[in-house]
Amino acid sequence: MRQLAAILFADMAGYTSLMQENELLARTKRKRLKEVLDSSVSRFNGKVLQYYGDGSLSIFSSANDSVDCAIAIQQQLQEDPKVDLRIGIHTGDVTIEDEAIYGDGVNMASRIESLAVPGAIFISEKVYDEIKNQDAISTVEMGFFELKNVKQPIHVFAIANNGIAVPSRNEIKGKTKQPGNRLAVLPFVNMSSDVDNEYFSDGITEELLNALTKVDGLQVTSRTSSFAFKGKNHDIRDIAMQLNVDKVLEGSVRKAGNKVRITTQLINAVDGYHIWSETYDRDLNDIFEVQDEISGIIANKLRENLNSNPKEESLVHPTTNNYTAYIHYLKGLHFWNKLTPADTYKAIEYFEKAISIEPDYAQAYAKTAMAYGYLGAKGQILPKQAFEIVHQYADKAMRIDPTVAESYSAKAGAYIFYDWKWKEAYEALQMALKLNPATMSTYEMLGFYHIVMGQKEEAVKILEKAAQIDPLSPLIIQSLGNAYIIAERYEEAIREAEKLLEMNPEMRSAMEMKAWGIGMGGDWQSSLKWFEEVHRLTNHPLKGLMGLGFAYAKLGEREKALDCIKRMEQRSKEEPNSVIDADMAAVWFALGEKDKTFEHLFICIEKHMGPVCYYLEYPPYKGIKDDPRYMEIRKKEFSIG
Structure with a gap:
């Protein structure tokens, strides 16, 4: 039994x-x-x-x-x-x-x-x-x-x-087993008199973090989780416990005129012992040399734990020698990491400034490509326009420097969300991970890819691995939760949703995830309450209605479900560029109206509104694969790719 x-x-x-x-x-x-x-x-x-x-x-x-x-x-x-x-x-x-x-x-x-x-x-x-x-x-x-x-x-x-x-x-x-080398790089503290220099200290942290991901045998916690502790006075041992690391690198940056002082210390997390510390006073023009020196020393200190011999190697490969261009790049990075549409536009502005000063700045081209991809996927720019720019900038970055991981991540995003070129997407994602194993957006897209391919458990494995590298990343927690739902592991999906709600009790995407987990587990009445809260938090009568309409349909409240569809149709008229057809298809399917369902799904295909095959892997669409029109949709998406 x-x-x-x-x-x-x-x-x-x-x-x-x-x-x-x-x-x-x-x-x-x-x-x-x-x-x-x-x-x-x-x-x-x-x-x-x-x-x-x-x-x-x-x-x-x-x-x-x-x-x-x-x-x-x-x-x-x-x-x-x-x-x-x-x-x-x-x-x-x-x-x-x-x-x-x-x-x-x-x-x-x-x-x-x-x-x-x-x-x-x-x-x-x-x-x-x-x-x-x-x-x-x-x-x-x-x-x-x-x-x-x-x-x-x-x-x-x-x-x-x-x-x-x-x-x-x-x-x-x-x-316990002897842990491998796991390192967290905490945000370096801005000790400059000008608080606006924070972009510089954050940038130095991220550059060091990226350099250390290149060390064989070292697992570096991704930026998102490390930066969750920015400005917080937590005990190093508590931080290490939450991030599942045994070493922590912390430091400070003081910038004044053309001079910079960087103080660093490597700490053994279990006992708080300082393994190594150093202070560097340099001209700003030598900033890449300092980063390379710091990352090299730390790499060799950590190799001692792996019983490996020290190496003389350069982990920092600057893609510009122009300090002014680099400063614009760091400012762009500062806004890019805020991950809102408005800040993304600001990031693009600074990346473009860096490129105008240094036309062969591969990293700036790659980040610009990622920024346009984000705006295209979010519907802030028409997909055709956005992803043409993504390809243009990513290709330019690859021609200048084929070792920049973000170029391949950006290309993969275009292949998945617009071009539907699956083989090319997979190859680009593998290259991105090879070049930088700590790029979380790559894991997210790889999980997405495997779901489209119908490989649900493989998607779960990949995203669980990402959650070990970046345990506090909302992006990864949400992607893993969605993968659990698609794999019909509802209790685990609810657990991930609750983690997100602990971070932000009003996160609508987390509420939706919890609602789907509860509903697919069989309790649509409780699920409905969460969907009602999602709709309320949109503060708009025509938004956040898909889950609400689906739950009404499952509970037999047909008129209320139809009213949700009516309001979504109204929004589609008022906002012709909004992505509504996939939402309406789901509610029509819950009502048992397959003709209406496929009518909207085929519109999604025409508009290239994300891979429709991804939506159809969601458990609410159980049974749809028995309809011959499902194979027609799949053929369209895969023949295009």
């Missing part, structure tokens, strides 16, 4: 050695442990499936019950004769046959229990998501751990209720 369960592993610490020292006391403690387990597990609606030596395995239908039971067990075992017990809990699919239990969830719970210290209760992130809003349960984040025979690092939390042991990270360090 297969079922979803909360799995509780409990193991008595020091039993073997106690048996050798005092067999009677050891047996007394084991008997007491069994009595407490039997009564507590039964009281909290669980079942003990196995006893083995000094340990046990129990299952519960509720994560809350499993944690409440674990707390009760540990608190009772503090009384004499005290029993030192480790507990680990995870939720997952299990198979139960003849009182035996199997499955990855069992192995995970066992690994988590092995991390714990006597008197502690460790839980997985899945369990934490279930109990985090319970006032009676306190938790402490322990961070990520690499466990034996587990591919991805696991996010672990400790129960911190009264009487429960909560160890420091150092106490459990020896129980």
Whole structure:
């Protein structure tokens, strides 16, 4: 029998050695442990499936019950004769046959229990998501751990209720696999008298970050997650725990006239030990040499951990020798990273200034191409116009310097969102990742590509990998959540949506993701409430209606669903360049009107409004592939590509 369960592993610490020292006391403690387990597990609606030596395995239908039971067990075992017990809990699919239990969830719970210290209760992130809003349960984040025979690092939390042991990270360090070299480059602090020089300190940080991604064996946390801590006074160890890194580079930049002082320090995250620090006083014209020197020293310090020999290599390859052009480029980068249409236009203005001063500035051409691609995908510029410019600028960048990753990312975006050239898109994405493995937009597009190809689980794997590199990136969290929905893993999609809502409680895209996860899980009534909130937050009577109309249709409220379509039609008349047909197609499909559905889908094809095959992988379109018109759509998209 297969079922979803909360799995509780409990193991008595020091039993073997106690048996050798005092067999009677050891047996007394084991008997007491069994009595407490039997009564507590039964009281909290669980079942003990196995006893083995000094340990046990129990299952519960509720994560809350499993944690409440674990707390009760540990608190009772503090009384004499005290029993030192480790507990680990995870939720997952299990198979139960003849009182035996199997499955990855069992192995995970066992690994988590092995991390714990006597008197502690460790839980997985899945369990934490279930109990985090319970006032009676306190938790402490322990961070990520690499466990034996587990591919991805696991996010672990400790129960911190009264009487429960909560160890420091150092106490459990020896129980995990030796981590690889993972580095976060925190935003360098602007120490200049002019606050407007912040673009310069941010730019220096990003340039160093990009240089360090070229070091073999080093995983560098992407910019988005690192910059989430900008201006915040967090303990280095807390930052490292959230970013799942073991080294942190931080520093400051003071710019005055033509002089710059850069102070840097490399810190071991576990104990806060300063591995290396240095201060550089230079002319601004030497800025690339300073960046190269810093990145080279850090690379060799980190190679020591990998048992690799130091190397003499240049990690910084400046694409301009013109300082004025470089300053315009850094200003453009400052606005580009704000990722709003208005700031993107401002970024293009500065990138173009850099190009006008230095006509062979490959990096500026590449960033301009990415900016136009963003505006085209967002509907801020007509797609035909936007993506022609993308190709023009990306091609120019490649001719000047074929090692700039952003050129290939920009080309891939044009191939995917407008040209529908799938082979070319995949090849461009692979090249972008080879040149810079920390470019998150590339992972997002690669996930998108695999979904269009019908390879849902491959998309999930790629985006889960991206989430390890950039755990605080809203872009990656949202893309991963959408991939989970498409793969019909709704609980995991809801978890990603909740992460986004913790960052921004009014993020409409996160609300939509949660609504789809809840609705596709079978609860359209609860889903409707989230879609209503999405519509309210648009502050516009004609926007944010697709999910609302779909939920109404699923709940049998046909007239309300038709009213949503009527309002979308009105918006289409008022805003002829807006992307509405895909939204209307979805609501018509929910109403069972396939002719209307395909009418709008074919309009999407005519307008090149994104790959329609991507929309049709969404679970709300279940059944549409049985219609022969689906193959007609697929042929159109793939014959164009």
